[in-house]
Amino acid sequence: MKNFLAIILLAVIITSCNNGNSDNKSEAKDSKVSSITAAGATFPLPFYNIAFENYTKKTDILVTYGGIGSGGGIRSLKDKVVDFGATDAFLDAKQEAEMPAQILHIPTCIGAVVIAFNLTGITDLKLSNENLSDIFMGKITKWNDAKLVASNPGTKLPNVNITLVHRSDGSGTTYIFSDYMSKISKVWESTLGRGKSINWTVGMGAKGNPGVAGTIQQTVGTIGYIGSEFAFAQKISYAKIQNSAGNFIEPNLASISAAAQGDIPADTKVMLTNSSDAKAYPISGFTWLILYKEQNYNGRSKAQAEETVKVLSWMIEKDAQTLAEEVNYAKLPAMAVTKAKEILKTVVYDGTPLIK
């Protein structure tokens, strides 16, 4: 018994000594920047994973990105536990006021939301604005509803109940989708509104893009919205959506990119949904990285701030943008890249710009 206790005590002492040692070591290393931490949106996660992995290979600086959701990304930046955050919906004036200091938005790529469905033998479906909002508000409940048949001549729609699948978790995908729906339907705007999660009155929820896609693929008669990057990588049917010019547009990288051809404000904070471009897929949107304008906070070194800005600059340049297309996101149009570069030039450390 005595020996046993002695051993335990010894073990405790040894482990506590070890901890002390390793702590000291990691502190010593910190004078040279070896890692950058970021967290946030899951919508662009496949792009960020591949991009940061490539960046780490290229520069030996470990960029760690946690896909914890836009809300989590904003919270982490607010708590100053990450070097930069990521969000699918830009921060509104109220959210920005709640942050401890001024923050900047850097768009990184364009994603879209596709309307996926599962009907045996049918791959081609056109959805007018009215039909889309009626389905998602539960007003059209059968696939062979006269309104759907009328806008899909030549397609034999079955007498099957429509099962609506939406996201059960808060998500940027839902934000982009509900923002678009609010733009095309006044009733939607005044009842369901826009948000990362909304008060669904019909249908069922599934967690994440994989959850929604899985449910749709497994169940005949379902319809739901999925992030395009996820849908493109799956064998899943998605609908052509009517844009503001009245054309039915199939979502693909070209039509998504077309959504950002219009004018972009200097701070890039704009929702691209319902673009006026005749070729644009209407349910598209930017996703952003966010960081503090003044990088000297929480005792961060200047080197750390410089490396942070370097990562962000790299993200909007050609190498990273090519990677974005590889994982099914549309790249930023030239105008957006120019604006993003201008924004990065305003990032300062102790008031001095980090990029000349």
Added chain:
Amino acid sequence: MKWNVEKTTKTLLFAASLVIIIIASGMVLSLMNGSIPAFKEFGLKFIISTEWNPTEGNEHYGALPFIVGTILTSVIAIIICIPLAFSTSLFISELYRGTKVASIIGTMVDMLAGIPSIVYGLWGFYVLRPWIIDLGFNSQGYGIFTAGLILAIMVIPYATSISTEIMLMVSNDLKEAAYSLGATRREVIFNVLIPNARSGIFTSFILAFGRALGETMAVTMLIGNANIIPKGIFDTGNTMASIIANQFGEADGLKLSSLIAIGLLLFVMTGLINGLGKFIIKKL
């Protein structure tokens, strides 16, 4: 210096128990602290309101749909669990006591307990759900019933292994005495074994129910996650644990506080049920 072993042991044990108390009370405190904004905004209506509306400007949060969903799924689970777990433990501990068959079944039950929640969820998603659709209960296979069914399978091992242990503990002298008086096996089981093991068996079901209340992942994958009060057991719904798991990531402000408040309610509910279990056991 002479080392006082007794004293050191006592100190170590005391420190370990103290840590438990600190962690438990810290959790309650932070849950209470986090839920203050929600209760300030909605008061006790938070518990009885059925609206869960996260739309900005119209924010309103009520926990009733999730409380109903949690209780419904757990009750379905325990109703299915009781006969199965009870028979299995009777089989292992009495009818086939000490045989190879009993030990194999016992091991299998323990194995069921070791399967991670997410695996049950996947199995439910790919195997159980299509069955529910084929049987024609509803068109997509999700819902309160599907979730309750998977919960039942998940809690059976807990109820079974505790019940088995308790039944094994019933003294052989008592049973032999009954046999010697000419009692049949059935009579021994119902007049000697069960009355003696009653409180233990009951505890095992209370513990199983408590587990069903808090189970998250598998339920989230199968319940359909509709934030409304279910219209029937084949309708979709949501539970307290799964709304937290679903919406915590993107929540902030009042919504975050409401989710924490649901966490607190779940904590209190589980506590009450365990307390109720203890109370009934004393009475029995």
